[in-house]
Amino acid sequence: MLTxxxxxxxxxxxxxxxxTHRDDMRVPARFYAxxxxxxxxxxxxxxxxxxNVATLPGIRKYAIAMPDAHEGYGFPIGGVAAFDPDxxxxxxxxxxxxxxxxxxxxxxxxxxxxLGDRVGDxxxxxxxxxxxxxxxxxxxxxxxxxxxxxxxEGASRMVRMSYGTESDLDRLESxxxxxxxxxxxxxxxxxxxxxxxxxxxxxxxHFVEVDVVDRVFDEEAAALSGIxxxxxxxxxxxxxxxxxxxxxxxFLKVMSKAMSRHRITxxxxxxxxxxxxxxxxxxxxxxxxAGANFAWANRQxxxxxxxxxxxxxxxxxxxxxxxxxxxxxxxxKLEEHTLxxxxxxxxxxxxxxxxxxxxxxxxxxxxxxxASYLLVGSxxxxxxxxxxxxxGAGRRMSRTKAKKEIDGGELRxxxxxxxxxxxxxxxxxxxxxxxxAYKDVDSVVDVVHRAGIARKVARLRPVAxxxx
Amino acid sequence: MYEIVPHTADVRxxxxxxxxxxLFDDAAHAITAFSRITTMPHEVAERELVVDSVDRASLLVxxxxxxxxxxxxxxxxxxxxxxxxxxxxxxxxxxxLRAVETWSEDIKAVTYHEAHVTxxxxxxxxxxxxxx
Numbered sequence: 001m002l003t004x005x006x007x008x009x010x011x012x013x014x015x016x017x018x019x020t021h022r023d024d025m026r027v028p029a030r031f032y033a034x035x036x037x038x039x040x041x042x043x044x045x046x047x048x049x050x051x052n053v054a055t056l057p058g059i060r061k062y063a064i065a066m067p068d069a070h071e072g073y074g075f076p077i078g079g080v081a082a083f084d085p086d087x088x089x090x091x092x093x094x095x096x097x098x099x100x101x102x103x104x105x106x107x108x109x110x111x112x113x114x115l116g117d118r119v120g121d122x123x124x125x126x127x128x129x130x131x132x133x134x135x136x137x138x139x140x141x142x143x144x145x146x147x148x149x150x151x152x153e154g155a156s157r158m159v160r161m162s163y164g165t166e167s168d169l170d171r172l173e174s175x176x177x178x179x180x181x182x183x184x185x186x187x188x189x190x191x192x193x194x195x196x197x198x199x200x201x202x203x204x205x206h207f208v209e210v211d212v213v214d215r216v217f218d219e220e221a222a223a224l225s226g227i228x229x230x231x232x233x234x235x236x237x238x239x240x241x242x243x244x245x246x247x248x249x250x251f252l253k254v255m256s257k258a259m260s261r262h263r264i265t266x267x268x269x270x271x272x273x274x275x276x277x278x279x280x281x282x283x284x285x286x287x288x289x290a291g292a293n294f295a296w297a298n299r300q301x302x303x304x305x306x307x308x309x310x311x312x313x314x315x316x317x318x319x320x321x322x323x324x325x326x327x328x329x330x331x332x333k334l335e336e337h338t339l340x341x342x343x344x345x346x347x348x349x350x351x352x353x354x355x356x357x358x359x360x361x362x363x364x365x366x367x368x369x370x371a372s373y374l375l376v377g378s379x380x381x382x383x384x385x386x387x388x389x390x391x392g393a394g395r396r397m398s399r400t401k402a403k404k405e406i407d408g409g410e411l412r413x414x415x416x417x418x419x420x421x422x423x424x425x426x427x428x429x430x431x432x433x434x435x436x437a438y439k440d441v442d443s444v445v446d447v448v449h450r451a452g453i454a455r456k457v458a459r460l461r462p463v464a465x466x467x468x
Numbered sequence: 469m470y471e472i473v474p475h476t477a478d479v480r481x482x483x484x485x486x487x488x489x490x491l492f493d494d495a496a497h498a499i500t501a502f503s504r505i506t507t508m509p510h511e512v513a514e515r516e517l518v519v520d521s522v523d524r525a526s527l528l529v530x531x532x533x534x535x536x537x538x539x540x541x542x543x544x545x546x547x548x549x550x551x552x553x554x555x556x557x558x559x560x561x562x563x564x565l566r567a568v569e570t571w572s573e574d575i576k577a578v579t580y581h582e583a584h585v586t587x588x589x590x591x592x593x594x595x596x597x598x599x600x
Contacts, residue, residue: 073579073580073581073597073599074581097576097577097579097599098576133572134571134572134573134574135540135570135571135572135574189537189541192541193537193540193541202574203574204574204600242540242576245576245577245599246537246577248577249533249577252580253521253526253530253533256521256522256526256580257521257522260522268581269525269526269580269581269583270579270580270581272580399478399479399600400472400479426572428572
């Protein structure tokens, strides 16, 4: 187990486990945290996992963890790692089962006061319009070439099916589509799991949330995103549902069998990986890209459903809901970065981490009942963290413990006292997502702001939460 | 026999049994029980499963993911083995299944994380983590 004696302080917010810590490390491991967070981070195996990531072939510069890091499968959640595409690997564990789990923010033209006493009505309309919960399908079932088109085109396919406008795509990371996607690399099992799941939220920590912009830290950056204090906004948090999970399962199995042929051994089977340029590596990259496109299509259809709920509740008086931005936080992408003064292409894995390119909006959802944040990416992120930052709060309490210690009725009453309308499928699912089950998002965001890898633009306060 | 153990973000299942075949049976029943399934009692089916893996622990994980696929795609819940033939890295089984009405706990996948299957001279022991 790692302890404080294994860690070097680089700055108030950045720490390093040097390459000399273990013989098989190819690069140092670095993580962002405040001093007060160290015991928490050392309390699980996230840093051991980060050290394991630092051993993977072709990794460049550092294995990186964000201040919301916690133990995952293979890679820690909150991890970033970049690999040379010719000498390095691709690993499903560095992306996660929920490919392109991510967040989308919408802004309204209204202030909270304008909603009057209709926030509850809005919450229940959202619950009616956005299917949620375990095993629940949506109103759109696609098969064959129709589903393949979604896998290959992503959000733009949904726009062409009249679920949104072309201008929506301008506000999405990668315009909501990865060009390398190939539906032919997605198994029939994955397609069967996903065929009726477009436009559905799922369960667990996924949600649709109504927020009010509580405080603006950077007026200029906020104005660029059309954000102002007191404004009503929405967040949609979901991913690729069962389709993405199955892609990850399928290719972890493929890679665990292929690794010996590529003479790769890993300290943890969940780090299964193959050379990026190998047949298996390229097939996974194309399948992962298709899964990512499915998630963007999913959030596009949910956007349509949210807009419908808004219109049904407030009519023309509500005005339009425009997209602020959409970010992925479980994905691998081919990106240009500067290393040693040269521009190089790298396969950047982000698992529970968000792209934070200079000037790009960054959406960081808090846990239920807590603040969320809009930030903006920075040049420092490009230089220090492969243009990456944190993704949220990170879990600190098991679901079992949450169910034992927190009462669902009391939690709903507490949310009500805080001025938050809750529309949830079950009390059991609700208590698992109680605020005390998660780390403090304010502290996490404070660290990335002080580290300079994303700057605070605005803080949001929830007024309604819809969960599966 | 199986036990479901808390894990910070997920769920860990621990099992032990004198027979390896029964251990696999327990594991499938464990994830089925965790899913909180409501079945349609008179609608039953059987399926043939063939699984090949790199080692025994991966075999158990891959088998359980096939069980989850039957639930998620075909809405069929594991109800025991009609027959099973186990080798160190392969399995052939005929499984009994019940039609599913609903389920309320979502297992995204059975992971290889901390997965192990060992024999201590008396009992087979296994553990794996579920991504929920």
